Amino acid sequence: MNGNATWIWYPGDFEIRLHEKMSVQRRARGVMYPAYWRLDRHYSNIQFRYTYDLEREERIAIAAEGTFSLFLDGKDNCRSNETQFTLPAGRHEITVSVFNDAEAPALYIDGPTVRTDSSWEVTSYQYEWKNAGSWTFDDPACPPSRFRLSTTPLEPVGQERIDGFPLLDFGRETFGYLRFHNVTGSGAIRVYYGESRAEALSPDECMSLDRFEAADAAARSDNGIYTLAEAKAFRYAWIHADAGVRWDEVTMLYEFVPVAYRSSFECSDPKLNRIYDMSLYTLHLNTREFFLDGIKRDRWVWSGDAYQAFLMNYYSFFDLDVTRRTLIALRGKDPLTRHFNTILDYSLYWFISLYDYYLYTGDFEFIRQYYDRAVGLMEFVLKQRNEEGLLEGRPQDWVFVDWADFQNTGAVSAIQILLVRSLEAMRLFAGRLGDEEAAASYGAMADEIKETTFRLFWDDARGGLLHHRVDGETKPTLTKHASMFALTYGYLSSEQRRSVIDNVMLDPGVPRIRTPYMRFHELAALCESGKHDVVRGELLSYWGGMIELGATTFWEEYDPALADDEHYGMYGVAFGKSLCHAWGAGPIYLLGKYFLGVVPTSPGYETYRVAPNLGGLSRMKGTLPLGRGRISLEMDLSSIRIESTAGMGTLAIASAEPPACDAGEVRAAGDGHYEVTIEPGRNYCISYRSAL
Template structure:
């Protein structure tokens, strides 16, 4: 008995090492702090369809259906049941695979055992559309011309496959992969071609469901588009440019606020813009993108209420606001320098750009005023108030341009009903993927919710009709007629929606088909149809005011720092709406 008591005592005073993660253990013991944790999750995706192969006679491509079957990642010494590619002097064995949905990541090819151990050359072409995967990559200095180019990420390259081994290569944004066997008079047995999907493993806290399945799919597609762009930083697109553009970030952050809640990738990206732009520089070389940085900070704080993070911006923000206000002349006209840019469709119209920048500067000063109040900075508040008064003394026209009209309306510089007439002229014609969000916001300000729903259904819905699983960098609504969809093989007798359109930096196949700035309907449907709007920072006060239009019901959820808010709205026979709301008790709800 004494021995047992002694043993218990000894074990009670021994200090065993605490349990640590493998990353932490290896970083300390083996790598001297060199390891940096990858916040991105990897998963493997098996193709869902063989879109095309170079022959269907079982000569050059044999047993291709095996590539559609699950693979556990481990090759064996058996060569039975493999897909076999054979090329000769006259013909090349090729196959085009569809992974069913756009993803970000790379390709894994598992080459099985074969007689000759010499490495075999294959060509890999990745594509956001079937046309892109079937195209050739040409001179990168000339965007378009039927080529996506290899700018920003490789999508057309040659590699060697080992004997009885697996190769991983990437990364890019794609849905399709074409494999060509380049070596002649060889047989290449392949067990698997899988996509390596890289994404943040985070929950979808927000949701939207109505009796209109098209709207539901649009909401989901916008959320997924931004999710893919939440990589190490918040990117504009996963194929191109894979950069932090501080104007593109605003609609993306609004989607994150409404779907994923508070995410550190937002802080990391906003800080990146600040830290890589010493004043008097402009973010991304464009004055408007520094304006969007301020607006984004206002909206991010409004949703998440992180005052300590907002305080970290105080010094830079104050100096940036001083810099911006110095670009207003005595007549109240903006005189911003640097790159003068709203979006690509307006980029060659200086009068429209001035009208838009005048309004955007006023919206920025309103955001700066809100932030200065939250930071208890009276001097900065007064500076913003003076700028607001001065800017309001010059109200430029919209020039019947939808982008300009939307910003002027949101800034209070143009009557909402007049702006709506400009925005709704010819329906979805001249809508834009980026500024379409602000066009929708201007319609909501005028109470045109049904019209906004119609435009979303037409414009963003047309991308779905053309095979989209994510929303695009650019879309000309009039190009939808008799067009080759992105999930169809090229047809020279028809307009190809990917290779034949585009302009500026997104000519033809270079255009990104997964661009976060196009996600505006996701936020808009949550805020205006589901009717959840943040009134006080940190979601302490929410307004629930649904606008169903022609819908019979809508339900969904909304993330807050205090937990999930759930709402359901059902239209009654007399047109009234009955709402069921479940929210954390600490949140005050108003209607």
């Protein structure tokens, strides 16, 4: 054992407990609005074990979150709860019971050689011994439950008086705790928060508000500063106080995960550059204890939203801690009775997210640790196959697919495509674990369901996958969803692919996708189809449209047809719309994956492909994470410069004439396409001629 001692716990329980707390942070005008699914809970009663072999006795220090008792060699009547213990020399097994019904039980033992880390095992007394969960917590005085995000003070950038009350403007959407400095006098202070100015100025309709007594604030102040207990999402705060209440100033404590901004994108279109940067900030605000859907609303962890946030994250912060926490929290505990967030598709996105996690990070240890939970979830999912072998929703399931005017009764084709992808993920994991039988079984099921889906849903005349099949009859509805997922996941023949692009994706006769949620996948599919120029146009109009309306982060939804403050309403609630929504940050992914064009081709970017595409721009440059490494790329209509620090890359370019490269061989790949191998640590400069 070499590293520092770290706090350890039952694997997943730190995350599951944190998720429980975070899932009740949403407020509707000051009143709790908890997530409407079962919140899973940590095991309160667990036991750790570890076998050591010491040449001489050794003194260890023990800290626990909860009540603990330690004993050696199974002698459980001879227990110690002292914080120091002398381990006898020789080979012995330490067992430590820890009980904690408030926070996840955790243990920290530090000795000259015996120290807690993830090589210790733990059980919840269900005949399982698992490697303990652990993270970066290595301070015995700071146990896991104390985990908080980082904070930093921020000041408002503007202040005006409206109806005699100060309206503070923090310049852009933000998240954190308002702070009152040196409050005096007596009476109440009421704060009306707004993601928009209009919201803050609507005391009767704003979603977030606070109310407190000046005297309480003064009493609870620390160095004259009263920091409000609950963090809020806002840009504006309108502060009403009773006469006689005074303060020096109001500032805030911005709360955030200290991610590294590991990507950049800068191009010939300044508007696109602003969209990119605002996307990064939008994603960052939603990158918290978990990836949230939106920081004002719902402040919940949704699997379908997280699936997209994960992908954006791989092209920006590459923060794996938030990713792992989110994956663990979504899976929760058994028994599985409902699907993730009550939605059938959301269980499936979890498998695909796990697949992506492995592809982008190469971290198979995480997969290994939670593989049994994946197996359990897949068992649960597969129970819902109908007699044709297709996955259907149960009465209690929400089969979501998208907010749109279609029925999701019976077997929905998009669900089958997601299931196939999920089974492929399971095949991969089982294979990596050496369980060839399981791998073959998952693979056979994937193949069978894919075949059935194409046989029953593919419509030759209309050139795409029909939407659903009820009671053995495929309905004539054509939607884009199944076809575009099939395209993205590579399930189409080249002929089907062409048909889907022309007859489904680009045919105005097929119902338009209106939600930003599903447009993420649609725009990705269009890029997969080489329609970068179309996508660039969409980015400029849709995301650009929000910026023109004054957005500082991207919204949950945007409809250019609405007027003024109508933009802020949703679900019949005047300021119900989230103005900082993770899925609004999709340009990070689209510009990173499809314009800069970097995609791992083996887990953890051991190999990768870079196929930059200007998509109508005259130049662009950018940086992206390659796992722990980095790639920088600069491109205009005649040259490409590339530099990377990790992995073996294959640059793929289309050129109207054979390109030249100063540092590597250019290989013709046919049909005007060329490839160059990119080795880490070298600079490549390629001259080519844009095929456009």
